[in-house]
Amino acid sequence: MSPCHPRKALSLGLAFLFASSCFYVGGCQDGPLYALKTVNPWFTMREWRNDEAFGVTDHERRKQLTSLANSIEDLPAERQLYWANHLKQIVENDPSAEMRRLAVLASGKIASSEDAIPLIEKGLDDDSMKVRMEACRALGRIDDEASSRMLATMVGSETNQDVRHAAIASLAGHKNPVSTNSLRLALSDHNPATRDLTMQSLRSVTGKQLGDDPDVWIAELNKDVDTEPNASTTLMR
Known part of the structure; x- marks a missing residue:
C-alpha cells in the first residue's frame, strides 16, 4: 500500500476534528475527581483509553488544529474558505478554550480579511483571556x-x-x-x-x-x- 499524501492525511485528521467539535461529548475534561486523577496516573491512563475507544481525543484534536493553523495560509483561497466555516463552529461552540484559541489563530492567517475578521471578532468576546489575547494578536496582522x-x-x-x-x-x-x-x-x-x-x-x-x-x-x-x-x-x- 502506498503511503498517504501528507495533505490528504491532514484533511482526514481534520475531518475527525471538526466532526467531534459539532458533537463533542468527552475528552479529558476536568471533573470532580480531577485532583485524584492528577495524583494517581491510573485514572488518566484509563480515561485516555476510554476516550480513544469513543473517538478522537482532546490531544489529537489539538494536534490536528495546530497543524491547520500552521498550514492554512499556504492553502488555496477556496480551501481557506472551506476551513473557515469549520473554524467558525469551533470558535462558537467548542468547550475547550485552547481549541477556541487555536481556531482564532488559524482564522488570523486566512488571506481574505472579509472571511477572517468576523471569526477573530468572536474571539474578542470570548470568556477566556487567552482567546481574547490571540484575537488581538490576529488583528495585529491585518492592517486595515x-x-x-x-x-x-x-x-x-x-x-x-x-x-x-x-x-x-x-x-x-x-x-x-x-x-x-x-x-x-x-x-x-x-x-x-x-x-x-x-x-x-x-x-x-x-x-x-x-x-x-x-x-x-x-x-x-x-x-x-x-x-x-x-x-x-x-x-x-
Whole structure:
C-alpha cells in the first residue's frame, strides 16, 4: 500500500476534528475527581483509553488544529474558505478554550480579511483571556481600519491587563489616526508598564523617537488631534 499524501492525511485528521467539535461529548475534561486523577496516573491512563475507544481525543484534536493553523495560509483561497466555516463552529461552540484559541489563530492567517475578521471578532468576546489575547494578536496582522477600531475598543474597554497589553502591542502594526489616537489616550494610564508599551507601539506607528516621557508624547500628539476628526475620543477608559 502506498503511503498517504501528507495533505490528504491532514484533511482526514481534520475531518475527525471538526466532526467531534459539532458533537463533542468527552475528552479529558476536568471533573470532580480531577485532583485524584492528577495524583494517581491510573485514572488518566484509563480515561485516555476510554476516550480513544469513543473517538478522537482532546490531544489529537489539538494536534490536528495546530497543524491547520500552521498550514492554512499556504492553502488555496477556496480551501481557506472551506476551513473557515469549520473554524467558525469551533470558535462558537467548542468547550475547550485552547481549541477556541487555536481556531482564532488559524482564522488570523486566512488571506481574505472579509472571511477572517468576523471569526477573530468572536474571539474578542470570548470568556477566556487567552482567546481574547490571540484575537488581538490576529488583528495585529491585518492592517486595515476595521481591525484598528476593534483593537482601539479593546484598549479602551478591556479590564484584563494582559489582554489590554496585547491590544496595545498589536496596534504597533496599524499606522493610521485611529491607532495613534487610541495609543495617545493609553499614555494617561496609571500603570508604568502600560505607558512604556504604549510608547513602544507609538514609535512604530508614528516613526517618531520622542524618548520615554509620556508627557512629551502627549504634547506632540495633541498637536494633531484637531486634524483627525475621525479619531474618537470615546476610547478613554
